[in-house]
Amino acid sequence: MKKQKQPHRKTGRVVAKSGPSGAVRSVAHGEGSGAAIRDPATVNGAEGKASAAAERFRAGVRTPGFRIALSVFLAGVLTVAGSLAIPHEFAFFELGYLFTLSIYDLVLAMLGLSVAIGMAERRGEVVSIVFAFLGVITPMLLFFDPIFSAILQSPLGHELFLIAPIAVMLSGVVLWLPARVRRIAAPLAAAVVGFSFALFIGLDDFGIGIKEFAFAAVLGALWILVIPGLMLGPFRGAWLTIPARIIGSWLMVIAVIVTVSLYVPLSPDAPPLPELLDDQSLAPLDPAVEDGLTEAPESFDSPVDDNAIPPPEFGDNPLLGGRRNGEP
Numbered sequence: 001m002k003k004q005k006q007p008h009r010k011t012g013r014v015v016a017k018s019g020p021s022g023a024v025r026s027v028a029h030g031e032g033s034g035a036a037i038r039d040p041a042t043v044n045g046a047e048g049k050a051s052a053a054a055e056r057f058r059a060g061v062r063t064p065g066f067r068i069a070l071s072v073f074l075a076g077v078l079t080v081a082g083s084l085a086i087p088h089e090f091a092f093f094e095l096g097y098l099f100t101l102s103i104y105d106l107v108l109a110m111l112g113l114s115v116a117i118g119m120a121e122r123r124g125e126v127v128s129i130v131f132a133f134l135g136v137i138t139p140m141l142l143f144f145d146p147i148f149s150a151i152l153q154s155p156l157g158h159e160l161f162l163i164a165p166i167a168v169m170l171s172g173v174v175l176w177l178p179a180r181v182r183r184i185a186a187p188l189a190a191a192v193v194g195f196s197f198a199l200f201i202g203l204d205d206f207g208i209g210i211k212e213f214a215f216a217a218v219l220g221a222l223w224i225l226v227i228p229g230l231m232l233g234p235f236r237g238a239w240l241t242i243p244a245r246i247i248g249s250w251l252m253v254i255a256v257i258v259t260v261s262l263y264v265p266l267s268p269d270a271p272p273l274p275e276l277l278d279d280q281s282l283a284p285l286d287p288a289v290e291d292g293l294t295e296a297p298e299s300f301d302s303p304v305d306d307n308a309i310p311p312p313e314f315g316d317n318p319l320l321g322g323r324r325n326g327e328p
């Protein structure tokens with residue numbers, strides 16, 4: 001008696017096959033033979049990287065350096081917001097740091113150098129950038145008049161309007177350089193930014209040398225230059241290279257746009273003179289005046305009143321020096 005062959009029953013059992021590449025494929029009940037499941041090693045690797053990045057972020061936030069930098073950053077933001085929100089008369093100290101925030105191109109250059117500070121691997125690199133920045137500003141503000149006079153007499157005096165775009169360009173180029181070159185280029189760019197910033201401060205107070213204004217302006221510049229970089233420092237790594245180069249590209253494009261705008265001639269807002277003379281809304285002139293037979297009156301505002309009191313002459317006004325020379 002022959003043994004009957006039992007029909008094969010399909011079950012939901014997963015049959016694993018490994019190909020030449022080691023990829024795992026499965027054939028299950030109700031699925032096609034090509035259905036694929038992700039490699040567990042790949043899944044575990046992606047989850048491990050995400051968890052490692054999250055842990056690294058939490059560790060950076062817990063560092064004392066980040067907390068101190070964040071506190072200083074928030075204190076500066078609250079100070080500026082309070083100065084602008086509360087109606088009051090601004091002191092020279094307030095006008096100083098508000099003046100720094102108003103120089104948009106140099107603020108962008110300082111932020112670019114701040115990213116370079118965040119990418120610095122050694123504390124000496126940060127110190128060199130800050131010292132180069134202050135090392136140019138300090139003598140410029142202490143002896144601004146003789147230094148500025150010497151600059152005006154030099155060939156640089158005719159090209160001072162290009163200093164700020166050059167500073168923005170250099171701060172963008174620094175972010176594209178490799179780390180070993182950036183250690184030398186970043187302090188040089190900081191010196192150019194400091195030179196441009198000192199010119200803005202010295203020309204804004206008209207040579208008066210208001211100490212509170214200058215001190216607050218430099219303090220605000222240091223806040224922009226150092227604090228964001230110190231906040232970024234605990235998270236430095238290879239991931240920061242591409243964002244830094246994107247920021248550097250933006251800075252270089254902005255520098256080019258600013259430079260081109262300085263050479264574009266400005267169109268006058270007022271229409272040409274013949275159009276004003278032909279305007280129908282103006283009162284017509286006397287034909288005798290147009291023909292040159294009569295002189296035009298000095299003022300068209302109001303007719304001359306013969307009974308009006310004549311205005312005082314400058315020689316009779318003691319506030320203007322009148323009668324001072326005639327007295328014995």
